[in-house]
Amino acid sequence: MFPSARSASPDDRRAGLLFLVLSGFFVANALIAEFVGVKIFALEDTLGLAPLDWNLFGQSGSLNFTAGVLLWPIVFVMTDIINEYFGRRGVRLISWLAVVLIVYAFAFAYAAIHLAPAGWWVGAGRNQGVDDLQAAFAAIFGQGLWTIGGSVTAFLVGQLIDVSIFHAIRKRTGDRHIWLRATGSTLVSQFIDSFVVLYIAFVLGPQQWPIGLFLAVGTVNYVYKFVAAIALTPLIYAARRGLDGWLGRDLSERLKRQAAEE
Template sequence: MIEFTRAQKLFVVLAAFFVANAVLAEFIGVKIFALEETLGLQPFEWNLFGQSGSLNFTAGTLLWPIVFIMTDTVNEYYGRRGVRFISWLAVGLILYGFAFAFAAIHLAPATWWIGVAAEQGVPDYQAAFAAVFGQGLWTIWGSVIAFLLGQLIDVSVFHRIRRATGERAVWLRATGSTAISQLIDSFVVLYIAFVIGPQHWSMGLFLAVGTLNYAYKMLAALALIPLLYAMRSLIHRYLGHDQARDMMAAAAQE
């Protein structure tokens, strides 16, 4: 019987949460929600780059902060190779998931199934299924390219800050790497999906939506700093202080 070390088990758990959140964020990201109405508040009429309206975000933003935490935690203990491995794994599984979603869309629906949810206000279940899971190819490729680019930038900036600060300021390398990587990610995905894509957004709309999404991600990253420290404490208890220190040192020297 193969025995796995605690470090190996920890990596599997972190990678599983990372990949699950990344894949789910891509699939639920098709829904746009109104933040103020969700919180029971009056719409905030913002005005940015000539655009105005309420605060609308994709549902995927609920999960991306967890992805940031997983990225920084893997970076801390497993280094660049660990983050690159789980990033490529996530991209592969995202594409795998979309491929089967498209395949499912093109399966001939059972006649009775099409109208099974008519009483719930969905007269054509097949059309609804295709609309939700059949996100445009521009959106898919935009999100995948932005995700991978953001991850690779994140790991590089993380280690640059780490070399400058040493073991101190965990919050700084985590937040600093997120700030730069998500600045790229937030705008690249919108540019590919909606500016050069079929919708041809104006630059004003592109900059306004990108800025709002980036601001949300940064606020979420700052709010989750205590969780980052809590995870660090739990990992040190699980691995033992000496092993955790050794792994961090090895990751820093990679």
């Protein structure tokens, strides 16, 4: 994608540095979201509000989400920024890289779980209310294969759909309406992401969720992501202004033109 460091011009090196930084931040967010996603939190309690007690598809309850939802909207915003400057190839490259590294990280997490724990370490957390650190470690890092498979599949499908919609809108609007291509592509890809992961992990998986529960939880999660995507739209404009200033007008326009012409 980029020329060698020795032969690269200052502009090429700056573009390569930008891609490296954006890719690193993107992959880090995706990895963190996967690992913290095992925690389920109550939104109302976190904000100090009374439970909403929603009722959808015959299901009711409070607003409970995985902790990963805090990071996934940022991942999709990063996708749109990389889309803007590096096009389809850039997004596909970092998406596949993130998937490979997520699988790699979980493989080593499983290996770590099966290492024989030191006897003193197992009970070292009792003063913190954790009687068995080995069991806690296994519960946190040993997410089921159905959950991992669903999450990785949903992430990759969502990314590929995001990049396709982003460029379809860009083709029709040119450099105008950044909010439309960024938010529009994110809203569609987040919809796919919200339902695919739940269907694979909890409907096809061993828990065998009823369809009503699947639709209710998926809808609540998507509404949250919908609101987050709209709320983060100004961040796209701020990031673009900052990157345009750092890259310089000529380089910025060249990168965006190349991304649009792929």
